[in-house]
Amino acid sequence: MKSLVKTPAARTALEGWYQTFRAKLPTKTTERRVATRFGETHVLVGGPEDGPPVVILHGALASSAHVLSELAPLLSTFRVHAVDIIGQSVKSAEVRPSVSDNSYGIWLAEVMEGLALPKAHVIAVSYGGFVALRLAAHAPERIDRLVLLVPAGMVSGPPLDGFFKLGLPMLLYRAFPSEKRLARSVQHLLTTVGDDWTRYLGEAFRGIDLDMRIPPLAKPEELANLTAPTLVIGADKDLSFPGRKLLDRAAKVLPNLKDTELIANCLHCPPTTDEFRAWLSGRISRFLLDAQWSQ
Template identity: 60%
Template sequence: MKSAFKGEQAKAVLTRWHEHFRGRLRVPTESRTVKTRIGDTHVLVGGPETGPSVVVLHGALASSAHVLHELAPLLEHFRVHAVDVVGQSVMSADVRPSVSNNEYGEWLRDVLDGLSLQRPHVVGVSWGGFVSIRLAALSPERIDRLALLFPAGVVNGSHWEGLTKVAIPMMLYRMSPSERRLQAFVRHLLTTTDDDWAPFLGDAVRACNMDMRIPALAKPEELSGLKAPTLVLAGDGDVSFPGEKLLARARTLFPTLADQELIKNCRHCPPTTDAFRQWLAKRIGDFLRAG
């Protein structure tokens, strides 16, 4: 199997980014490693030990520290377990499960077992949303409440828009990096730009052997056994998973859809501002606490 990363130097670059985002957290976190059927999985754990357990799964190319940074206010009230997704994070085993069956669901169930979490809340972001849906299809009884943010595996966007707005600018940047090409690449991904996310994405796409597989779309019959109340958030400017289309299919896909929202003026990566982080964590936290 081909490595997800372009050698040890590339891994070191991504590891430094993980530590950079972790270093910006204001709440102490603990690193844990759990064994699964496909290899070791790294998890960052933080928040009050008596708080309700929440498992958080990050998007493609990112890490547990990235997603914890964006959802940091959840650490005030919840015991958060941010999992480094295999095949997408340098912190976990360098393996790539299938995206056309339930291998990711089996892996995540192993992670829950390794963490001794019988029925936590689950929050999945982008690629992590796809992984969460695979767990919901395989072992729905393991999820208390499910929150999906801009999830993969529900709908796909226009192939033409994806090619012209994201894929081609990304390839041009990889071939000949420059600040202008980096901005062209992130323009249709990031809602806001800052000193972290644009440089990180530039480094990440150059450090990784890109996984161009498209996750299979979930089918209603796969989720017929899901009992967990489900929240779905989408962005109205998301090229990858168009918001209105995503929410429309969510209404037919999730039998326990309890809440949904189309976030205005939002691309696939939502605003990276403190104000939005507070709003998003409250939105998710209120939903999780409702149970």
């Protein structure tokens, strides 16, 4: 099996960054290990034990600690299970399931079974959105309410813009790393630059064997049995998954789309400020707790 991480030194660096982001969390979290047919999966669990159960899925090149640090206010209300996606996080098995079928949905259903979660709210970011859509296609009954934040698997961005503004700068940085090239590689990706995310991505771009497979777009017939009330949040300046295009297609693909939000002046990675974290977690919490969306 090909390693997700290129070198032992890169693994050490990425493990260190995981601990850095986990240390930002305001409350205690515990680690779980869940066996699946695809390999062992790491899960970070926190929040009140009697809180409504939530599964959170991170984006590519990230981890449970990364996404939970951005959604930490949810820990005050919900019992959160932040799952490290196999093949995308150094904390879980490095196997990369097929993206052309429901393998990721089967995997996530097994993770939820191992966590004794027959059903939960699902919050999914970027690549995690693709994984959540595969769960929706495979086992929609496991999703109570669904929140998709700048999700993969719904729309595609302009390929030339994506290559010249995102892909090429990242490749140049990987080949010839420098502070200037790192800044160029994230300037069309991160709304907030210069913080830990910028430095972390520098390590990730160089240290991880990137998965270049493009997840296919979800089809309406695949999601026909999804009854979970759904919120989709897009970013108006997202090159990867353009926000307005995302929300327009969501209305055609998701059978129980109840709410949408288009974040203004926002790139693919939303602001990493305390003010925005509070707003985003509040927006998601209100949707998950709103009685009018009961199934």
